[in-house]
Amino acid sequence: MFVSFFPRPKLFLWSALIWTALSMALWYGYAGSLVVSSASEVIGVSRFWSAPHLWFDLYFAVSVALFASFWMVLAPHPWANWSILGSALILFTSYFQVQVSVALNDWRGPFYDLIQKALTPASRGAVTRAEFYGSLLTFASIATVAIVVIVLTRFFVSHYIFRWRTAMNDFYVANWPRLRTIEGASQRVQEDTMRFATITEGLGVSLISSILTLIAFFPVLLRLSTYVTELPIVGVIPYPLVVAAVVWSMFGTGLLALIGIRLPGIEFRNQRVEAAYRKELVLGEDSASHANPPTLATLFANVRRNYFWLYWNYMYFNVGRFVYLQTDVIFPYILLVPTFVVGMITFGIMQQILNAFSQVQHSFQYLVTSWSTIVDLISVQKRLLAFEAVLLGDPLPSIESEAKPATR
Structure with missing residues (x-):
């Protein structure tokens, strides 16, 4: 890779x-x-x-x-x-x-x-x-x-x-003669290479942008923290906006990582059952002995079962994700309520605070905003790791040794 x-x-x-x-x-x-x-x-x-x-x-x-x-x-x-x-x-x-x-x-x-x-x-x-x-x-x-x-x-x-x-x-x-025996090898070369390069580049740029944004806006948020008198509940603390951004972002990152931990494996299995179904259809184009209705029905049932399991896991993942992200919209306003009521800032400074807080906050929320993409990357990487194992003479990853989807 x-x-x-x-x-x-x-x-x-x-x-x-x-x-x-x-x-x-x-x-x-x-x-x-x-x-x-x-x-x-x-x-x-x-x-x-x-x-x-x-x-x-x-x-x-x-x-x-x-x-x-x-x-x-x-x-x-x-x-x-x-x-x-x-x-x-x-x-x-x-x-x-x-x-x-x-x-x-x-x-x-x-x-x-x-x-x-x-x-x-x-x-x-x-x-x-x-x-x-x-x-x-x-x-x-x-x-x-x-x-x-x-x-x-x-x-x-x-x-x-x-x-x-x-x-x-x-x-x-x-190295195709050594790799062709891997299940779904053609798809891994034709599709997964492009997906891996695309996702890796996108995540890498997002990570770099998050780090650079943090470096650029952290001093700005430190300076703007002087306008904030206190925070709700906790009261007066040093650098309140910075502390709030870090704590809130770490909470969201931990929450999403916890409830989304099973998604990469499910995505991998999804690609596996899709590959089995697609392979049978391709073989059926050249041979009447393949792609008969009972076999296709069984393979598609595997596809349906895995997708439904994926949808279920994404449902509670999205509940946590979108509740957090919607709360995220009003969170900086909640922090500024004590400052609003004493009239310590102008409208322009408020806009600068909201934007700088959002930039720093989103820098710390890299995993929150990218978790679905990271899941996709991990599933693609798992598929390409089989190639790496063959070329290096190592055992195949354990997930490759799981029982193949039934065809009968």
């Missing part, structure tokens, strides 16, 4: 994590302070080509170039340009999209304060149309840059995923 696309995957992953940690430590400890300006106070698209931002872009490019050069010399790989440089580009665009979110959060404060000022009877007429249009134009300029980057990134990611699928496909096809 990985060796076909990445050079020496385990060592590569650990070296990437260590290099990233060292690069971040050097940036926050020294390099980031070499270029100082008031760019963080700039509200508008110009912040993206301010000196600090351009300096970070250069720093990132140099770090990636050094890392990629090391690996291309140490372990040349036919897919190195895509796996190393392509992954780095996706990482950078994820960082850029987080910076767009920060820029929009900074824009929200003055804009909503402008609305509050315009709607206050005592200051009626103090806000001009030009000020409103100017603020909306600022939003449009930031959004335009974001849209261009997102569209180009999606285009690149589509090619990145297909290259990964191609690498896996070529690797498995080259």
Whole structure:
């Protein structure tokens, strides 16, 4: 799954994590302070080509170039340009999209304060149309840059995923004589390789975005916590918004992981009974001795039984998930009730708090928002692990030795 696309995957992953940690430590400890300006106070698209931002872009490019050069010399790989440089580009665009979110959060404060000022009877007429249009134009300029980057990134990611699928496909096809005896081998090569690459890339980008969002918005939420006087029930505590975001997110993550623990195995078995049913239909296209009605009825009964069991497990999983997510919508408002009643914040600051809290909260809720996708990935990985076992000469995973669906 990985060796076909990445050079020496385990060592590569650990070296990437260590290099990233060292690069971040050097940036926050020294390099980031070499270029100082008031760019963080700039509200508008110009912040993206301010000196600090351009300096970070250069720093990132140099770090990636050094890392990629090391690996291309140490372990040349036919897919190195895509796996190393392509992954780095996706990482950078994820960082850029987080910076767009920060820029929009900074824009929200003055804009909503402008609305509050315009709607206050005592200051009626103090806000001009030009000020409103100017603020909306600022939003449009930031959004335009974001849209261009997102569209180009999606285009690149589509090619990145297909290259990964191609690498896996070529690797498995080259070993097809050894893999063909695995149940549903054709489906695993044709379908599961694409699903694995797609899901892994999506989850990886989501995880990276969550980490980068946390790094970007954590200081913002710390600063905005000074406006919050106390929290309901618990009262006055240090950094109340940060504490609330962490505790609430950990609760949701633990809850969803607990009630969804059986789903990966059920998804795997679902693919298994589907493969048996599909195989019989394919054989029936070439031979009248296959795909007779009794056999198909039995196989489809296996499909139906597994789907109904899957639906039942997803039902109580979705109850917990959607109750939590709906409560999540009003949770920050509940936290701000004591602050509302004493009139400690303006409308603009409230919007900044809600957005920053949501960003930090969702960063911690990675497993909550991605659990269904993770379940799908685990089921696909279980199917491809059978190939890995055969190629390495290891025993097949235990789930592969379960009784096959009956056909008679």
